[in-house]
Amino acid sequence: MSFSIQDLQLILPEAFLLFAICAVIAVDLVIKPAQRDATHWLSIGVVVATLLLVIIDRSADARGFSGMFVHDAVARLLKVFILLVTIAVFVYARTYLKDRKLFVGEFHMLVLFAVLGMMLLVSAGSLVMIYVGLELLTLSSYALVALNRDSPLSSEAAMKYFVLGALASGILLYGMSMIYGATGTLDLQKIHAVASLAAGSSHQTLLAFGLVFLVAGIGFKFGAAPFHMWLPDVYQGSPTAVTTFIGSAPKIAAFGMAWRLLDGALGGLHPHWGEMLAVLAVLSLAIGNVVAIAQTNLKRMLAYSTISHVGFLLLGLANGTPSGYAAAMFYAIAYAIMSAAAFGSIQLLARAGFEAEEIDDFKGLNQRNPWYAFVVLLVMASLAGIPPLFGFFAKLLVLKAALDAGMLWLAIVAIVFAIVGAFYYLRVIKVMYFDPPETKDTLALPQDIPLRWVLSINGAALLFLGLFFGPLLSWCYRAMGAG
C-alpha cells in the first residue's frame, strides 16, 4: 500500500529518462540557436543511456508502486525496441528539420516525453497508469504534428488528430469506468481475477459494454478500420520527421497497451473481444490495402499500408493464445523497424523546398544512386512480405498462429489482402528501377553521415533479421511464456 525504496529500482530507466529530459530542457534553454546540435546529440545520448539501463537490468519480474508499475519480460522487450527505433527517428530528423527551419529543442523534448509515456504505458499495471501513460504519449504527439505551425496542412492534421484523439481517450475512459464499475478495482491483475469469475454473473453485461468501448478506444489509437480516419491526414500533414516517429515506435506501445488491457485484465472475456478484433482486422486489411492502391502520395500510401499492417497485428492478438501474442509482438516490432526505414528514406531524398513524398519523386532512383535504391527496395519488399525479409516472417508467424488457433477463414482473408497489397509496394520498386529518372544528375545526398549510416543499417537489418529471426522470435516467445 505504501511506497518503498525497491520501487525506485524498478522504475530506474523511466526515472533517469525524466530527470534527463529536465536536464535537456535546461541545456536547450541556455544554448544559442546555432548550437542546437548539442540538444540533438544530448537527446540521442539520453535515449542510449536509458536503453543501456533497460538492458543491464537483470532483476526478476516484480510489481511496484502498489501494483501500478509492472516490471516483466514483455515490458523490457518492448522498451528496448521503442528506444532503438527512437534513436533512428532522431538521426533521420536532423537534416530534414534543419532544412525547414524546424530544428528546435521542443521537437527533441516532446519526442523524449512521448518515449517516457510509451515506457510507462507498456509497464502499466493499472487502468490509471494505462490512461496517464497514453495521455503523455498522445499529448506530445499532437504538439509534434503541429510542429510546422505555419503550414495549413500541418495545422489541419494536428486539429483532426487532437479532436479524434480526445474522442478516443473519452471512449477509452468510458470503457474503463464501466470495467471499474463491474469489478470494483483498477488493478489489471485483480480485474483479471474478478472478470474471469464473473462469467455468467449479473455484471457480465456491464463488463461486455465496457469491453466494447475499450476495444473501440484501442482501435482508435492503433488506427484500425473503421477508426482509421485520422491516420492518412495526420501522416501526410505532419512534417516527415514527425511522421517517422508517430508511425513507428507508438505502434509497439499500442501493442503493449492492447495486450495489457485485453489479455492482462480481460483475458477471461476472450470469446467476446476475439471476435471484435477479428472484425477490426478484416476491415483494416481490406480498407488499408485496397485504398492504398489509389494513392500517389507516398506518405499517404504508407498511412494506408499502416492500417493494413495493424490488421495483421490484430489478427495475432485476436487468437488469445500466448503464441498469438508473441507473433503479434514480433509483428509490432518488425513493423516499427520497417516503418522507420520507409519514412527515413523519404527524409533522405528530401531537400530544402522539396519533400520527396510523391511516388514519382522516386523515379529512376536506381540510376541516380543504386545503393539507396536497394535500401528502399529492401524496405518495400519487406513491407510487402517477400521472403527472406523481416516482414515476410512476421506475416508468416501471425498466419501460423491464426491457423493453430483454428481461424482458417481469417488467415485466408489475410493472405488474399496481403497479395493485393503487394501491388502498391512493388509499384514503388518498379518506379525506382524501370522508369527513366526525371533528372540525369546523380542524387544529391545530404551531408549527414549518421543519417546515411543509420538508414543503411536499418535497411540491412530488415534483410539480416529476416535471415536470422530466431533469437528475436525466441525472445518474444519466452517473454509471452509460449512454448
Next chain:
Amino acid sequence: MSFELILFYLFATVLTVAALGVITVKNSVHAALLLVLTFFTAAALWLLLQAEFLAIALVLVYVGAVMVLFLFVVMMLDIKVEPLREGFVRYLPIGAIVAVVMLVEMLGLIGLKTMSAQALPADPAGASNTAWLGKALFTQFLLPFEVAAVILTVALIAAVMLTLRRRVGVKSQDPAKQVAVKASERVRIVKMESASKGGTP
C-alpha cells in the same frame, strides 16, 4: 422511492439535458453557461454520494475558475463592441434559468441533509473525505500523480511552442540589463550652446 433517489433522478436528468444542450445550442455563450450547469449538477451528484471534497473542488476549480475563463474567451472572440454591451440583457434569461436550476439543486441537497442525517454508511475508520483522498493520492496513486504532473509540463511546453512568436521590433524588458545599468548610462550630458535672449522660443 426515497427522497434521495428522487433527487438522483432529478440531477441525472438535468445533467443529461444540460450536457446535450452544450453540444447542440448555436450560441457559444449559452453553451458555456449550460456547461456551468453541467459541472454544478455533477458536483451535486457527488455531494449525494457524500464525496464532499471532490464536489467542492469541482465547483471551485471548474465552475469558479475554468468556466469563467471560458466565458471570457468566448466573449472576447466576438470582437464587435455593441453586441457585447447588449449581451447582458440577451443572456439574462438563460443565465437566470441556470441560476434557478442550481438553486433548486442546492435546496434539494439541504433538504436531504435535514431529512436523513445518515444517507450512506460513514467511513468506519472515521477519516474524513479529504484525508482519505490525500492519503490515497500520495501512497497508492503516487506514480500516476507524478505522471500527471509530467503531462502538465508537456502541455506547458507544447503551448509555448505553438504560440510563442519572436517578432522583430517588439519592445520588451530585460531585467538583467535593467539591474546592471550604470549611472553613466542613465544620464546623458549634452553640451548645448546657450541661446540668446531674443532668440527663437
